[in-house]
Amino acid sequence: MMLEPGIEEKTFYLNLGPQHPSTHGVLRILLEMDGEFIANSEPVIGYGHRAHEKMAELRTYQQYLPNMGRVDYLHALAYNHGYCLAVERLAGIEVPERAEFIRVITSELNRIASHLLWFGAYLLDLGAFTPFLYCFDDRENVVDILDRVTGSRLTYCYFRFGGVRDDIDDEFIAGCRAFITRLRSRWQDYDDLVTKNVIFINRTRDVGIITPEQALKYGVTGPCLRGSGIPYDIRRSEPYSVYPLFDFEIPIGERGDIMDRYVVRLREMEQSLRIIEQALDKLPNGPIMAEKVPKRLKPAEGEVYAAVESGRGEFGTYIVSKGDTKPYRIKLRVPSFSNLSIISELIKDTLVADMVAILGSLDLVIPEVDR
Amino acid sequence: MVAYFREMFVGLWSLVAGMAVTIRYFVRPIVTVQYPRQKLTMTPKYRGHIELIMDPETNTHRCTACGMCVRTCPSSLITVEGVKVKKKKLPVKHVIDYSYCSLCGLCVEVCPTKALKFSNEYRLAGYQRQDMVIDLMARLDAERATVGLPPLPIPTPESEEETTSAEEKA
Ligand code: SF4
Ligand code: SF4
Numbered sequence: 001m002m003l004e005p006g007i008e009e010k011t012f013y014l015n016l017g018p019q020h021p022s023t024h025g026v027l028r029i030l031l032e033m034d035g036e037f038i039a040n041s042e043p044v045i046g047y048g049h050r051a052h053e054k055m056a057e058l059r060t061y062q063q064y065l066p067n068m069g070r071v072d073y074l075h076a077l078a079y080n081h082g083y084c085l086a087v088e089r090l091a092g093i094e095v096p097e098r099a100e101f102i103r104v105i106t107s108e109l110n111r112i113a114s115h116l117l118w119f120g121a122y123l124l125d126l127g128a129f130t131p132f133l134y135c136f137d138d139r140e141n142v143v144d145i146l147d148r149v150t151g152s153r154l155t156y157c158y159f160r161f162g163g164v165r166d167d168i169d170d171e172f173i174a175g176c177r178a179f180i181t182r183l184r185s186r187w188q189d190y191d192d193l194v195t196k197n198v199i200f201i202n203r204t205r206d207v208g209i210i211t212p213e214q215a216l217k218y219g220v221t222g223p224c225l226r227g228s229g230i231p232y233d234i235r236r237s238e239p240y241s242v243y244p245l246f247d248f249e250i251p252i253g254e255r256g257d258i259m260d261r262y263v264v265r266l267r268e269m270e271q272s273l274r275i276i277e278q279a280l281d282k283l284p285n286g287p288i289m290a291e292k293v294p295k296r297l298k299p300a301e302g303e304v305y306a307a308v309e310s311g312r313g314e315f316g317t318y319i320v321s322k323g324d325t326k327p328y329r330i331k332l333r334v335p336s337f338s339n340l341s342i343i344s345e346l347i348k349d350t351l352v353a354d355m356v357a358i359l360g361s362l363d364l365v366i367p368e369v370d371r
Numbered sequence: 372m373v374a375y376f377r378e379m380f381v382g383l384w385s386l387v388a389g390m391a392v393t394i395r396y397f398v399r400p401i402v403t404v405q406y407p408r409q410k411l412t413m414t415p416k417y418r419g420h421i422e423l424i425m426d427p428e429t430n431t432h433r434c435t436a437c438g439m440c441v442r443t444c445p446s447s448l449i450t451v452e453g454v455k456v457k458k459k460k461l462p463v464k465h466v467i468d469y470s471y472c473s474l475c476g477l478c479v480e481v482c483p484t485k486a487l488k489f490s491n492e493y494r495l496a497g498y499q500r501q502d503m504v505i506d507l508m509a510r511l512d513a514e515r516a517t518v519g520l521p522p523l524p525i526p527t528p529e530s531e532e533e534t535t536s537a538e539e540k541a
Contacts, residue, residue: 063445066475130393137402151418151489157475165476166416189396193389198382295481 011039014352018047022125022356025366029343029359036351041344048370056330061087061161061297064327069155071332072368075114077107077150078310080159085240086306086317087161091299098286099163100242105176105279106146106158108272112183113142114311115265118363122262123194125360126203131194138183145175161297162290173280180273190266204258208346208358211256218345219338222313223264224362228256234309246278258361265363298325312336312363336368418474419492421467423511424485430520432511433486436462440478440487446471449478454526461526462508469495470503 017028026047032040069076116139120132150158251267253260301323307316313335322328347355423432436453448471452464512522
């Protein structure tokens with residue numbers, strides 16, 4: 001900040017949060033303000049700490065399953081997937097192919113729901129209320145479809161070690177196909193309503209630029225990283241499940257500003273639709289659960305790391321087993337935490353209004369940061 | 372100067388295009404459900420709180436009070452007490468504290484006699500925590516009442532004959 005000579009430099013402190021609607025959870029950001037501009041900032045986290053990692057040490061492998069729906073409640077099925085993947089690798093459980101397909105379909109649907117929610121909530125941050133209702137209308141469809149198989153609308157606990165809990169039926173498949181057509185017909189509306197909107201463009205173009213170097217330095221993953229032009233997606237770079245069977249693109253941005261992150265997310269939804277379409281076409285018959293998964297799982301001593309691509313980035317589960325029915329230690333690598341860490345650098349010397357726009361564009365789930 | 376007006380025009384046009392979308396949807400049928408007057412039916416797999424299945428053959432539950440669900444529940448919210456009647460164990464108490472339930476479904480899966488299922492109950496609200504403590508045996512009795520059956524007799528080790536005959540009648 002340039003200050004006129006002779007004027008004494010004075011800054012003041014401003015608390016954003018913990019209870020601020022635009023932080024999407026209980027996040028507090030301590031801002032050192034220089035007039036209207038942010039001179040320094042520091043995110044303060046931990047208000048929503050629920051000791052998820054510690055809880056794992058006190059529960060058996062199965063009993064930890066419901067926790068995975070609650071770390072990141074918006075893309076819960078990716079978390080289900082990540083944890084199951086890690087335990088399956090640890091215990092050497094083979095998952096039948098149909099189950100893998102169901103996993104991919106449901107978690108891609110969930111990714112769309114997560115991105116749609118971000119889309120709506122983010123525009124709400126920017127002061128646009130209408131798009132929120134449109135995307136919630138669409139999201140409602142996904143939630144209904146998922147409700148039919150998983151039994152829940154938000155905190156799913158659907159994947160099991162060696163498969164999934166319930167099989168999908170024809171109505172589910174028909175619902176998915178109808179949803180794909182429906183969402184595709186909506187892109188034009190979203191473009192008209194938001195992407196081409198002059199206010200939206202002015203607020204997001206060249207604001208909050210994450211350079212590729214910065215992104216790599218802070219370990220930013222997910223759409224925020226891809227918005228900066230680095231095509232890193234776990235589904236491609238470290239394929240898991242049956243993702244290698246599908247043909248999909250990894251959308252990337254050029255400048256790394258908010259607009260790019262926004263566009264990446266929109267295009268990612270389209271890619272998810274493509275994945276679901278292909279998976280429905282190729283859906284094999286067969287069992288949905290591996291045989292002989294012991295009720296009291298007791299993996300051999302060892303450690304394992306498994307990563308999946310969640311709606312926000314790389315979600316990794318690191319499990320240390322001492323050959324007991326309970327994990328010795330579980331470490332969750334959550335994307336929001338790394339994505340949040342870049343915020344101080346991004347919002348330096350910006351206006352508070354821009355800061356809200358930047359914070360929202362990172363798509364943070366605060367309970368996931370605290371976990 | 373030209374650029375200035377151009378920008379203004381393009382900006383204005385984008386707002387009009389957005390408004391057109393709104394107007395188009397304004398005349399379409401509404402998608403929301405007027406909740407207290409209209410209700411949606413839950414899907415068959417919807418997870419409400421757990422309840423005991425009423426076996427269509429015997430019109431009673433299949434629970435053997437083995438305690439597997441109690442031990443499996445991550446939140447330890449199930450309480451089961453059973454008594455031995457004629458070398459068969461029967462529950463006298465099956466209570467859940469729904470406020471702690473994470474609806475994970477582990478209890479349903481682990482039950483050896485498949486005695487549990489998820490109910491379709493979603494309209495749950497209470498004024499106090501105690502309202503969320505659900506007595507599954509009482510729920511089963513209520514379900515029995517809908518088909519005109521008396522409440523299940525409380526199994527006690529002394530009244531063996533009574534219990535079995537009552538069950539046979541049922
Ligand atoms: S696991 Fe099934 S049979 Fe055993 S106590 Fe629970 S409900 Fe009854
Ligand atoms: S669904 Fe899960 S949390 Fe609820 S009673 Fe059953 S085991 Fe416990």
